[in-house]
Amino acid sequence: xxxxxxxxxxxxxxxxxxxxxxxxxxxxxxxxxxxxxxxxxxxxxxxxxxxxxxxxxxxxxxxxxxxxxxxxxxxxxxxxxxxxxxxxxxxxxxxxxxxxxxxxxxxxxxxxxxxxxxxxxxxxxxxxxxxxxxxxxxxxxxxxxxxxxxxxxxxxxxxxxxxxxxxxxxxxxxxxxxxxxxxxxxxxxxxxxxxxxxxxxxxxxxxxxxxxxxxxxxxxxxxxxxxxxxxxxxxxxxxxxxx
Amino acid sequence: xxxxxxxxxxxxxxxxxxxxxxxxxxxxxxxxxxxxxxxxxxxxxxxxxxxxxxxxxxxxxxxxxxxxxxxxxxxxxxxxxxxxxxxxxxxxxxxxxxxxxxxxxxxxxxxxxxxxxxxxxxxxxxxxxxxxxxxxxxxxxxxxxxxxxxxxxxxxxxxxxxxxxxxxxxxxxxxxxxxxxxxxxxxxxxxxxxxxxxxxxxxxxxxxxxxxxxxxxxxxxxxxxxxxxxxxxxxxxxxxxxxxxxxxxxxxxxxxxxxxxxxxxxxxxxxxxxxxxxxxxxxxxxxxxxxxxxxxxxxxxxxxxxxxxxxxxxxxxxxxxxxxxxxxxxxxxxxxxxxxx
Numbered sequence: 311x312x313x314x315x316x317x318x319x320x321x322x323x324x325x326x327x328x329x330x331x332x333x334x335x336x337x338x339x340x341x342x343x344x345x346x347x348x349x350x351x352x353x354x355x356x357x358x359x360x361x362x363x364x365x366x367x368x369x370x371x372x373x374x375x376x377x378x379x380x381x382x383x384x385x386x387x388x389x390x391x392x393x394x395x396x397x398x399x400x401x402x403x404x405x406x407x408x409x410x411x412x413x414x415x416x417x418x419x420x421x422x423x424x425x426x427x428x429x430x431x432x433x434x435x436x437x438x439x440x441x442x443x444x445x446x447x448x449x450x451x452x453x454x455x456x457x458x459x460x461x462x463x464x465x466x467x468x469x470x471x472x473x474x475x476x477x478x479x480x481x482x483x484x485x486x487x488x489x490x491x492x493x494x495x496x497x498x499x500x501x502x503x504x505x506x507x508x509x510x511x512x513x514x515x516x517x518x519x520x521x522x523x524x525x526x527x528x529x530x531x532x533x534x535x536x537x538x539x540x541x542x543x544x545x546x547x548x549x550x551x552x553x
Numbered sequence: 554x555x556x557x558x559x560x561x562x563x564x565x566x567x568x569x570x571x572x573x574x575x576x577x578x579x580x581x582x583x584x585x586x587x588x589x590x591x592x593x594x595x596x597x598x599x600x601x602x603x604x605x606x607x608x609x610x611x612x613x614x615x616x617x618x619x620x621x622x623x624x625x626x627x628x629x630x631x632x633x634x635x636x637x638x639x640x641x642x643x644x645x646x647x648x649x650x651x652x653x654x655x656x657x658x659x660x661x662x663x664x665x666x667x668x669x670x671x672x673x674x675x676x677x678x679x680x681x682x683x684x685x686x687x688x689x690x691x692x693x694x695x696x697x698x699x700x701x702x703x704x705x706x707x708x709x710x711x712x713x714x715x716x717x718x719x720x721x722x723x724x725x726x727x728x729x730x731x732x733x734x735x736x737x738x739x740x741x742x743x744x745x746x747x748x749x750x751x752x753x754x755x756x757x758x759x760x761x762x763x764x765x766x767x768x769x770x771x772x773x774x775x776x777x778x779x780x781x782x783x784x785x786x787x788x789x790x791x792x793x794x795x796x797x798x799x800x801x802x803x804x805x806x807x808x809x810x811x812x813x814x815x816x817x818x819x820x821x822x823x824x825x826x827x828x829x830x831x832x833x834x835x836x837x838x839x840x841x842x843x844x845x846x847x848x849x850x851x852x853x854x855x856x857x858x859x860x861x862x863x864x865x866x867x868x869x870x871x872x873x874x875x876x877x878x879x880x881x882x883x884x885x886x887x888x889x890x891x892x893x894x
Contacts (some may be wrong), residue, residue: 353586384725440723
């Protein structure tokens with residue numbers, strides 16, 4: 311898909327992959343809104359992009375909060391127009407150090423699912439109906455993880471959410487087949503992000519992929535290869551064939 | 554007619570009074586019967602404006618408590634708004650104490666935002682144009698933080714923003730919900746689509762329906778802004794070309810389409826523009842064949858709008874029938890379809 315002139319909302323955009331995707335969309339000519347929980351961090355993430363003269367906006371909301379959904383969508387569409395692309399990037403790894411299921415507090419699991427599954431569901435619910443009724447297509451991109459398919463001990467709170475998020479994309483795709491609105495999941499692979507450092511302390515981070523490089527790969531794929539995939543498809547960034 | 558006092562959990566199961574104006578027939582139905590009342594080749598046009606929380610409680614510089622209800626954002630980023638005295642939606646607008654007069658230059662704090670009066674508009678000192686001190690993301694975030702949905706005294710509790718959104722809202726251009734579309738579920742819309750009914754959208758900045766001030770109410774609706782996509786113009790024209798029926802979901806859609814046609818010699822032109830068209834008795838729609846709307850009582854401003862689609866004698870008969878059968882009125886009430894077979 312062409313990204314020039316598109317209206318894009320990226321969640322979890324204050325750091326890591328979300329921040330890199332926000333920058334990538336903006337440099338590709340899209341009008342972008344980034345959202346994260348903390349206003350100051352989000353503002354700091356868009357500041358350098360604004361300095362480049364890019365039309366990027368920062369909003370501070372929590373995708374895990376139901377009452378934040380319409381304020382977020384209302385503010386975002388007021389700033390960049392009806393949304394063409396929604397990127398569900400925000401997620402929480404859950405409590406750290408990462409507990410075994412037997413030690414995982416029920417409330418911690420609930421909070422994790424609110425952010426990683428229910429939040430994306432609610433946000434899509436508030437955005438996708440408009441994409442369908444406008445009839446100009448639309449893309450919802452779920453950022454997933456190999457933890458969605460592999461059962462890594464101690465990754466339970468995160469893993470369950472990502473597994474459900476993958477299925478959520480397939481369900482949306484099935485229900486909205488033929489409407490022109492598409493749902494894709496991409497597993498970015500392990501990256502050197504704050505989340506990874508929180509989850510896996512003391513690892514060799516230098517060996518990990520950089521979020522900027524992964525974001526660049528995902529954006530090239532969106533521009534050149536993603537249209538060929540059926541809605542509901544799941545891909546791994548490392549295996550993407552991009553020019 | 555009794556008002557619905559709260560949103561229902563399954564609005565698509567709501568009642569639908571199906572009226573055929575030319576045949577002077579009407580029948581009790583359900584919204585879920587829409588697929589039998591519309592046919593392949595028909596077009597449903599919705600207003601995809603999301604609803605802004607446009608009621609902003611606040612204070613004047615002198616500390617007097619007021620409420621500002623936004624009406625519309627103007628092209629220069631100022632806002633038209635109506636000032637109310639102390640109190641909130643729980644008291645009927647007619648019974649609210651009058652607000653202090655605020656001259657041009659007066660400042661107020663509403664919903665946590667600083668605003669300055671830049672114009673006092675006829676016909677009432679309560680109708681203002683205000684400029685907010687914030688813009689962009691800061692303005693929108695503050696409006697959502699400090700604002701509440703505009704609502705009236707017939708409701709039983711404060712509404713949340715979720716209550717006042719349709720299933721297809723986008724930009725928050727409406728200050729009251731485009732309520733004809735509230736009961737339309739996607740299950741229903743996709744069922745219609747599958748049977749060949751087309752769906753299109755426009756965005757129309759629906760303003761306030763009532764202020765409780767007779768002179769001010771008589772000046773409503775104000776000119777309102779619409780954005781009609783080129784794809785919607787195309788599908789409206791294509792529908793009419795093959796004898797399909799164009800059905801507006803809500804009077805705001807009628808105003809947008811007919812207003813646009815009116816200013817372009819009967820032709821729909823895409824894009825953004827203001828319309829000051831007033832619908833009512835004697836107005837002959839050129840674009841819209843039918844209307845899905847709520848149930849409106851004789852004497853209400855909406856009732857007058859319906860007279861563009863059906864003779865007043867029939868509408869009165871329909872209203873009496875609705876009353877006798879216990880149909881519910883207002884924004885969360887039952888539905889009415891005015892459409893010739």
